[in-house]
Amino acid sequence: MRKKSLMALLSLLLTLNVLLAGCSSGKEAAEQGKVTEITLWHMEEPPNRVKRFNEVIEAFNQAHPDIKVKAQVQSWADAYSKFPAAIKAGNGPDLLFTIPDYTTLIKELGVVQPVDEIVKKLDEKHRFLKSALTPYQYDGHTWAVPVYGMVQVLWYRKYMFREAGLQPPKTWNDLLEAAKKLTKDGRYGIALPASKSMATDQVIYSFMITAGAKDMINKENKVTFDNPGTLKAYDMYQKLLKYSPPDSNTYQWGEPQAQFNAGKAAMAIEKGQYLAPFEKESGRPASDLGVVPMPIAEGGEPGSIYYSNGVMILTDDPKKQEAIAKFFEYLFEPETYGKFINAEPGLFLPVTEDGAKAKSFWNDPVISKYKEQVNVLLEASKHGYLFGFTDGVARKIGKIAGPNYLAQTLQQIIVNGKTPGEAVKWGQSQMEAAVK
Amino acid sequence: MKQTELTIQPFANREKLRKKRWKFLLPYLLVGPIVLWILATIFLPLINVIKDSFYDTGFVGTKGTFVGLQNYREVILSDAYWSSWGKSLLWVIGNGVVQSLLAFAVALFLNNKRKIAEMTRTWMIIPWVIPTIVVAIFWQWIFNGAYGILNHLLLQLGLIDKPINLLGHEILSLPTIIFINAWHWFPFMTVIILAGLSVIPDELYEASAVDGANKWQQFWKITFPSLAPITFALGLVGTLWTFNIFDIIWVLTQGGPAGATTTVPVYIYQQAFDSFELGKASAISVVTAILLLIFATLFIKFASPKD
Numbered sequence: 072m073r074k075k076s077l078m079a080l081l082s083l084l085l086t087l088n089v090l091l092a093g094c095s096s097g098k099e100a101a102e103q104g105k106v107t108e109i110t111l112w113h114m115e116e117p118p119n120r121v122k123r124f125n126e127v128i129e130a131f132n133q134a135h136p137d138i139k140v141k142a143q144v145q146s147w148a149d150a151y152s153k154f155p156a157a158i159k160a161g162n163g164p165d166l167l168f169t170i171p172d173y174t175t176l177i178k179e180l181g182v183v184q185p186v187d188e189i190v191k192k193l194d195e196k197h198r199f200l201k202s203a204l205t206p207y208q209y210d211g212h213t214w215a216v217p218v219y220g221m222v223q224v225l226w227y228r229k230y231m232f233r234e235a236g237l238q239p240p241k242t243w244n245d246l247l248e249a250a251k252k253l254t255k256d257g258r259y260g261i262a263l264p265a266s267k268s269m270a271t272d273q274v275i276y277s278f279m280i281t282a283g284a285k286d287m288i289n290k291e292n293k294v295t296f297d298n299p300g301t302l303k304a305y306d307m308y309q310k311l312l313k314y315s316p317p318d319s320n321t322y323q324w325g326e327p328q329a330q331f332n333a334g335k336a337a338m339a340i341e342k343g344q345y346l347a348p349f350e351k352e353s354g355r356p357a358s359d360l361g362v363v364p365m366p367i368a369e370g371g372e373p374g375s376i377y378y379s380n381g382v383m384i385l386t387d388d389p390k391k392q393e394a395i396a397k398f399f400e401y402l403f404e405p406e407t408y409g410k411f412i413n414a415e416p417g418l419f420l421p422v423t424e425d426g427a428k429a430k431s432f433w434n435d436p437v438i439s440k441y442k443e444q445v446n447v448l449l450e451a452s453k454h455g456y457l458f459g460f461t462d463g464v465a466r467k468i469g470k471i472a473g474p475n476y477l478a479q480t481l482q483q484i485i486v487n488g489k490t491p492g493e494a495v496k497w498g499q500s501q502m503e504a505a506v507k
Numbered sequence: 508m509k510q511t512e513l514t515i516q517p518f519a520n521r522e523k524l525r526k527k528r529w530k531f532l533l534p535y536l537l538v539g540p541i542v543l544w545i546l547a548t549i550f551l552p553l554i555n556v557i558k559d560s561f562y563d564t565g566f567v568g569t570k571g572t573f574v575g576l577q578n579y580r581e582v583i584l585s586d587a588y589w590s591s592w593g594k595s596l597l598w599v600i601g602n603g604v605v606q607s608l609l610a611f612a613v614a615l616f617l618n619n620k621r622k623i624a625e626m627t628r629t630w631m632i633i634p635w636v637i638p639t640i641v642v643a644i645f646w647q648w649i650f651n652g653a654y655g656i657l658n659h660l661l662l663q664l665g666l667i668d669k670p671i672n673l674l675g676h677e678i679l680s681l682p683t684i685i686f687i688n689a690w691h692w693f694p695f696m697t698v699i700i701l702a703g704l705s706v707i708p709d710e711l712y713e714a715s716a717v718d719g720a721n722k723w724q725q726f727w728k729i730t731f732p733s734l735a736p737i738t739f740a741l742g743l744v745g746t747l748w749t750f751n752i753f754d755i756i757w758v759l760t761q762g763g764p765a766g767a768t769t770t771v772p773v774y775i776y777q778q779a780f781d782s783f784e785l786g787k788a789s790a791i792s793v794v795t796a797i798l799l800l801i802f803a804t805l806f807i808k809f810a811s812p813k814d
Contacts, residue, residue: 152780155568176783179569266675267763318652318672320764330653469566474781479765486677486765505782 107394109140111382112154112164114147115414123414131401138394140166151176151473158182158385165386166395169215170378171206171460176469177383178214184384185212189396193423197403202455203379203422209290209464215381216399219412219419221342222451223277223375227361231258231337240366243281243307246338250314253337260314262327262336265485270323271478274340276458277375278304279477282368285456288471290463292506297499303368305491309484320485340365343448346417346441362444364451377455379422405429413438417445420452467506476502560789567779571786578790588791590766591774595750597681598770602749603742605689610696615730617697618704628701635694643758646687650674677767680760684768688755696741703737704730735812743806747799771795 113124121144128140143164145154150173157163158180169177177183190213193199203217225246227239231253240246250260264270279285284300312319316330328345330336332352339345349360365375384395401407403423409431412419416437421427427449432438438445458477459468471477480498483489489497560578564571582588613631617624634642649657652672661667673683711729720728731738753772756762762769762777769777775795779788 151783152567155566159568176566179566267761267765316653317670318675320675321652321672321760335653470783473783474777482763482765486763486767 105137107138107390109138109166109386109391109394109398110164111140111142111166111168112145113142113168114145114150115168116144116146117415120414123411127402127407127411130407131398134401135394135397138397140398155180163385165384165388165391167383167385168218169381169383171381171457171464172468172472174207174214174381174383175459175464175466177385182385183214184387184392185214186216186384187213189384189399190216192396193399193403197405197408197423197425200422200424200452202377202452206379206457206460206464207381215383217379217381217422218402219380220422220452220455221378221380221418222420222448222455223273223340223342223365223377224362224447224451225338225340225365226331226345227338227363228331228334228355229359229361230355231334232361239361239363240338241363242366243368243371246366247307247310250311250338254314258334259316259330259336261311261338261340262322262330263308263311263315263319263340264322264324264327265308265312265315265320265478265481266322267475267478267482268323269472269475269478271481272458272472272475273376275304275308275477275481276456277340277365278307278368279458280374280376280456281365281371282307283371285372285374285458286462287458288462288465288468288502288506290465292465292467294471294499294502294506296502297495300368300371302491302495305481305484305495307368308481309491312485320482343417343420343445344415346444347415347437357440360441360444362447364447364454374454374456375451377452377457379457380419406431409433409435417441417448420448465506470505471502474501474505476505556789556792559786560793562786564786564789566783567785574786578787579794581787582790582794587766587769588771588774591769591771594681594766594768595770595772598685598752599746599749601682601685602689602692603746605685606693606696606745609689609693610700613693613697614700614704615726617701631697632694634691637691639691639754640758642687642691643755646690647674647759650683674760675764677764680764680767684756684759687759688749688752691755692749696745699737699741700734703734707733739810739812742810743803746806747803750799 111128115121115124121142124142128142132139154163154167155177158177163182167177174183190199190204193216194204199217200220203220204213207213207215207217225240227249232239232249235249235252237249237252238245240249246261253260264274276285279287279301282300282303284298284304287296287301288294316322316336318326324341324344327336327339327341328348329352331339331345332349334353334355345360345362349355350357353359364373367373382399384392386392386395402411403426405425406429408421408423408426409429412421412426413432413435416435421429421432426432433442459465459471476498479501480494483494483497484491559571561573561575562571563574563578613627617628617631649655650673652658652670652675655670657673658667658670662670671679673679676683707730711733712725715725715729750770751772752770753776756768756770756773757776760768762773771791775788775791778784778791
C-alpha cells in the first residue's frame with residue numbers, strides 16, 4: 072500500500088512538472104511572437120569588449136522594442152571544435168562573428184546566408200574598405216558583413232631608439248641593425264612569436280608580404296609557398312630570432328607584448344592592442360610608444376597582414392533577417408559604430424570611410440591620446456592582405472591556417488635545424504598534402 | 508472449503524505473483540537509467556566514430572563520402588602516427604617510473620604512526636587536488652625561459668650560463684611535462700599504495716627481522732609481493748589513463764616544439780580540429796583503441812598476480 076502511494080505521488084509530481092513546463096513555454100512563445108529574438112555569438116572574451124558590445128546592443132534593443140538581440144560570449148578555441156556540432160544540431164546562433172578563413176569552413180555546413188543586399192545598402196551609405204570586403208566575396212555573393220579590421224605594424228620604444236641614435240626602421244636592413252644594436256644588458260632588440268600558433272603565422276606572413284611573397288595559394292588551391300620571397304622571409308625571421316628572448320618559441324600574442332611593455336624588448340610586430348595598456352604596463356608616457364608600418368625587404372612591397380572581422384548570418388527566417396538588417400543599419404551609423412569598435416581602441420579599426428571619420432571613434436580617450444599611432448594603423452589597413460585571399464579565395468585555406476603550417480615551417484628551422492630552403496620545401500609539401 | 512477461502516486463495520496467489528514480478532523487475536528498473544546513460548554517452552558516440560572512420564569527413568558537421576578502408580591505410584602508413592606512438596610510449600613509461608618511485612617512497616614514509624607522517628598524509632594530496640590548468644600555469648611560470656624562478660636559481664648557482672627554455676626544448680620538453688604530470692598525479696597512486704601497505708600484517712616483518720632480513724629484503728620479499736594485486740590494477744588502469752592524457756600536454760606545449768610532445772591523443776586532436784580531417788582522426792582513434800585493447804588483454808593474461 073505504501074509503495075502504491077509513493078508511485079502515485081511520483082506520477083502526480085511528474086505530471087505537474089510537465090504541465091507547468093508546457094504552460095511556461097506557452098507563455099514564452101506568446102511573448103516571443105511580439106518580439107523577434109536574435110542570438111549573436113562573438114568570441115571577444117576580454118571584459119572591456121564584452122561590456123562595450125553589450126552596451127551597444129542594449130541601446131539597439133531599447134530603440135527597437137520589437138527586436139531583442141542577445142549576445143553570448145564564446146571562445147575561439149570552441150569555434151572550430153564545438154560550434155559546427157551545435158549548428159548542425161540546430162543550437163547555433165542567428166549571427167556569428169567570423170574571420171575570412173573561418174567563413175570558408177562554416178560555409179561547408181550549408182547554413183551561411185548571403186548578405187548581398189545588406190552589404191550593398193551599407194556600402195552605398197558608409198563605403199566599405201576594399202580590403203575588408205574582398206575576403207568575404209566569392210561564388211557570386213558576399214558571405215559576411217565586415218565589422219572591424221586589424222592590421223600589423225612595427226611597435227618600438229622611442230626612448231631606446233633615441234638613446235641608441237637610431238631612426239625607426241623602414242627597411243629590413245634597418246630592422247636587423249636596430250635589433251642587433253638594441254640587444255644588450257639583458258634587453259632584446261625585438262620580441263617575436265615563434266610557437267606553433269596563429270600569432271606566429273601572422274607575423275611571418277607580414278614578412279612574406281613585405282618580401283613580395285603574399286600569394287602563397289590561389290583560388291584553385293594551388294600552393295606556391297616555395298618561392299624566393301618566402302625563403303627571404305624565413306631567413307630574415309631566423310636572423311631576427313637571435314635578438315629575441317630565448318623562449319620565443321613558446322610565445323604567442325601576449326608574451327611579446329609583455330616583454331615590450333616591461334622594457335625587455337625594444338620592438339614588437341603586432342596589431343593595435345598595444346595602445347590601450349601601454350602607459351599602465353610600461354610606466355612610460357604615451358609619447359614613448361612609437362609605431363611605423365612593417366619595414367620592407369629590398370625589392371619587396373609595402374603591406375602587412377590584415378584581418379577583416381565580420382558577422383555571418385546563419386538564420387534563414389525572413390522575420391529574423393529583417394530584424395538583423397535593422398541591427399546592421401543601426402550599428403554602422405557613425406556615432407554608434409565608433410563607440411562599438413572602441414570596445415578595443417586601436418585593435419578594432421573602422422572598415423567604413425565615414426566610420427574612420429566619426430567623432431565617436433576619435434573622441435575615445437585612448438584614440439585621442441594616440442592619434443598619431445592610429446593614423447599609422449589606418450594607413451597600414453589600406454595595404455593589408457590575408458593569406459588565401461590575395462589571388463581569389465582559396466577555399467581550402469583553413470587546412471593550412473588550422474595546423475599553423477607557416478609557424479610549423481619556422482619550427483623546422485629553429486627546432487629541427489633545417490635550413491630555410493629545406494624548411495620552406497617541407498612547408499610546401501605539407502600544404503600541398505593538406506589541400507589535396 | 509468455504510466460499511471466502513476459495514475467493515481469498517486466487518487473490519493471494521495473484522498478490523504473490525505480482526510481488527515476484529516486481530522483485531524481478533526492480534533491479535532492472537534501477538540500473539536502467541544508468542545503462543541508458545552509458546549507451547547514450549559512450550556507445551552511441553563510439554559507433555559514430557567507427558562510422559566516421561570509413562568516410563572522408565573533413566570539418567566537424569560536414570558530410571563526407573564513403574572511402575572504405577582508405578583512412579585506415581593512411582593511418583597504418585603514416586610516419587606521423589607511429590612517431591606519436593613513440594612519444595606516447597616515452598610518456599607512459601616516463602610517468603610510470605617517476606610516479607611509481609614518488610608514490611612508493613612517500614607511501615613507505617607515511618606508513619607509520621609518527622606525528623609527521625600523520626600531518627603529511629593530508630598535505631600530500633595537494634598536487635592532486637589542484638586543477639590541471641592551474642598546475643600547468645604555475646609550472647610554466649617556474650620553468651619560463653625569461654623570468655622563471657628555476658632559471659634564475661640555476662644562473663645564480665652558476666650551473667648554467669644562459670637560461671634554458673625547458674618547455675620549448677626539442678629534447679627536454681617531454682621529460683619536463685612528464686615531471687609536471689607525475690607531480691600532479693603521484694598522490695593518487697600514493698593513497699592506493701598506502702591503503703595496501705596498511706593491511707600487510709606486521710607479524711610478517713617481525714618474523715623476517717628475526718630471520719635477519721634487512722629493509723631492502725623486506726621490501727622485495729614481503730612488501731612488493733603483498734602489493735601485487737594493487738600494483739597490477741594500478742599498472743593496467745594507470746597505463747591506460749596516462750596514455751590518454753591530453754589536457755596538460757595541450758595546455759603546456761600544444762604538442763610542440765615541432766612535434767616533440769605530440770603523443771597519440773594530441774595527434775588525434777590535431778587531425779580532427781586543426782587539420783579538419785575528422786574521418787582520418789576517427790580511424791586513428793579506432794586503431795589506437797584496438798592496440799590498447801590488445802595491450803590490456805596481454806597485460807591481464809601475463810601480469811595478473813598468481814595466487
